Amino acid sequence: MRTIRFLLQKEFRQIFRNRAILAMVIVMPVIQLLILPMAANYEVKNINIAIIDNDHSSYSQKLISKITSSGYFKLTGYNFSFKEAFRLIETDDADLILEIPRGFERNLVRENGQKIFIAVNAINGTKANLGGVYLTGIIKDFNGEVRLQLVPPAKFDRTLSIDIASSNWFNPFLDYHVFMVPGILAILVTMVGGFLAALNIVKEKEVGTIEQINVTPIKKHHFILGKLIPFWVLGNVVFTLGLIVAWLIYRIIPVGNIFLLYSFVSVYLLAVLGFGLLISTFCETQQQAMFIMFFFMMVFILMGGLFTSIDSMPDWAKAVSQFNPVSYLIEVMRMIILKGSGFKDILRQLGIIALFAVVFNGWAIFNYKKTS
């Protein structure tokens, strides 16, 4: 225990003495959390639509005004030829083309049905997806109104109908920030911990101080613990600042138990720091450690479910995600902060992360060789 006390004293001194790093580690995440959630906005408004109205009827006009007044769409092209509209898609000036065929109104009334064509610029996946969803929704509504007008109520009554009452839980206003903030905070905490830990031991190697440590009778696990604890504290500080930003700026207050949240983050930090230290023990230079950590960080972030959901991934990718600590943190952060999930709900994730923590730190201790 005494040894650990001296190690901690030393590590904390070094951290606090290096003001530049300390300031960056604290300030950078806060700034990013202030800015990035506003940029990471999938809330799809302003979908650019080009409409080709070949019918010029009162129905087609009504449909068009319904679309443009919905708030989702911006009319960027009107009554071009299909070729011209396609050009707009090519230049990224339109995301969707709606083509209303000639005879739309007549066919709808006389022949009881009419097709309508939507072309989606699928390069922009999300916009394409949601734009299509919104547009079909609007057309359906319009269809309902038309039907009400055309069908005598008596006859209409005989058809069956189902009222669908849909509700959005945990985020009734479908606020995208609410979704992104916990995820981005998770990434920031991971980066702070991971990068600092990865650089630390290897820095001692590069500078040469590790020699002086290795020739002392210090226990390997003491040394690793001495590295782990300061960054663990720092990680928790960054996390706390993040929660404060989330509360002050985005009005996000964890629905679930805050102690549970901290407990999970604490265990998680042990895991990610262990991973960083493990990389550190494998490397000879800081540059190398940084680069390797960067590689894993990139994979972790992209596959962590921050931007795209893990559910939709193919099986092999889902299997890979099982080994991605970041994906558990993002998931649990959203669960506790947004849904108020309890201890039992996150037990599986907590168990896995605890296992990661044990494996990574154990491996780091094993791989840190005092004797070559």
Add this chain to the structure above:
Amino acid sequence: MNWPAAQNEAIKHLAMKQFSIFIKKEFTHVLRDRKTLLILFGMPVVQILIFGFALTNEVKNARIAILDQANDPASHQLITKIAASKYFETEQAVMNRRQMEDAFKRGSIRLAVIFPANFNNELLHQHNAGIQVIADASDPNNATTLTSYVTAIIQDYLAALNKTGQTPYRISPEIRMLYNPQLKGASNFVPGVMALVLMLVCVMMTAVSIVKEKETGTMEILLVSSFKPLLVIASKAVPYLMLSLVNVASILLLSVFVLDLPVNGNVFLLFAESTLFIITCLTLGIFISVKTSSQQVAMLISLMGMLLPTILFSGFMFPIENMPVALQLISNIIPAKWYYIIVKAIMIKGSGFNAIWKETLILSGITVFLLIVSLKSFKIRLS
């Protein structure tokens, strides 16, 4: 030939020779570090694979729960239809609302469909029944999409039920996906990955390798030699320029042969623009190295400070026009944004230089600006 000219010639010749010696030294440094090299060349490959085959914006296989309080023919028919959809996986059969809530909190379902008791009866005799659809809107887009899918299935069912097979006066939208029907978006992410990889690799590697020389004191030695400071810096950048061009080539090869995404425009133009972008990134790295004095600071700035902003502001994951105006302005100073536009134009649209001269000009401007600022503060440090 007069004498001073010959002397000048000799000095120039010497400088060139020194320059090539220094570049060789840098190359040896880079090539000796196998782990870094592996990552350097492996990274673009892994990223292309992840983006190409793992990530998708499409929503499918969403786990949902069905709370069937009716347990009658109509509800059974609808449940079978929902279960058959590729969008949903109905593993969960929940018994009551309590269980459903738990399932949401556990994160094991994304959506729940609730059939009221007497669903069949109400539908057939009162001609109208209700269904409750609850979505986990902690992921808002997912919730919207899933709700609309379920609604569509219910309406299809209803249409089939209404004897004629169709509700009267029905408008049926036909959706066609242009470019890539699977919504894979390769044409979107390949340029994005190029921008991301080049940006981070070039910036970090140059910044760190220069700061490292400062930290270990070898920079002093280089600077007191007859070598021009600019050449010292340039010799550090050249190896990374070349390695990055190899990366560009490997990404393009992968894109053409693995993702079937051809380069529609001129390949030489693409390489020329990539070289420009790489130089921009290298100067950014130099700029960071001039302003910092420890490797760790340089690394944290070039990675932690730039990883997420580059992903977000280059526009390849999130449309820039959706951002608040202030952020749209910020995105203008991110070089990756301009390069992303350029690559997309050349690769996908097959555009020529006349379509991208503006972006090219902006990138060049950023490069020149960074270079001037770095050289200025470099000189200040020396004196």
Add this chain to the structure above:
Amino acid sequence: MNEPVIKTNKLTKRFGGFIAADEITFTVDQGEIFGFLGANGAGKTTAMRMLCGLSIPSSGQATIAGFDVYKQTEQIKKNIGYMSQKFSLYEDLTILENIRFFGGIYGLSDRQLKTKSEELIDKLGLQNEAKKLVASLPLGWKQKLSFSVAILHEPKIVFLDEPTGGVDPVTRRQFWDLIYNAADNGVTIFVTTHYMDEAEYCNRISIMVDGKIKALDSPANLKASFGVGSMDEVFYELARGAKRSD
């Protein structure tokens, strides 16, 4: 005379096909100042690292303070001090902080730490610098500090790897005063150097050439047996046959 504190028998270290230290055999007695000489690349540092428990030998035997270099590296580390070629105290800690840190790691009590660090700072005359960062010290002071930190926990043996590289003759002289002082207190000194005047300060020296020990005796005996007047000449006689160098 009691048991020698360092005892090696055919100690060998291979790196792949390269034999850095080739069947080294020697003993060092307690309180002795043992010089370990050799040209650059002769294998001095490799041999020393094995003795310190930093590197496991490929073959041969050795005991340090009675402990085996294969199995008891951690016990060895309790009984030795080490000062590496490259300055390896923490530059971003102050002098006092470095002393207290390493003392603490070796398990000194708070009281010991207090008295020892005061003593040490007095001895080195660093009263005014005690709270300054080590990075700001001149090289000579850094080396004296390293040495003092290496013997802070009163080890049986202290290993010094080219401790006086790059400092002026006056500082080197002062450094050797510190070494004598420690040896008088019973600490065994094992020192590598390539300054031949320093070799003269040792009780006994060994000279390594190409991984092998080519000579081992007191400086006077060596000079006599080679029939030369200075250690420089002894060294030159032996080292000119060397095949490898940096």
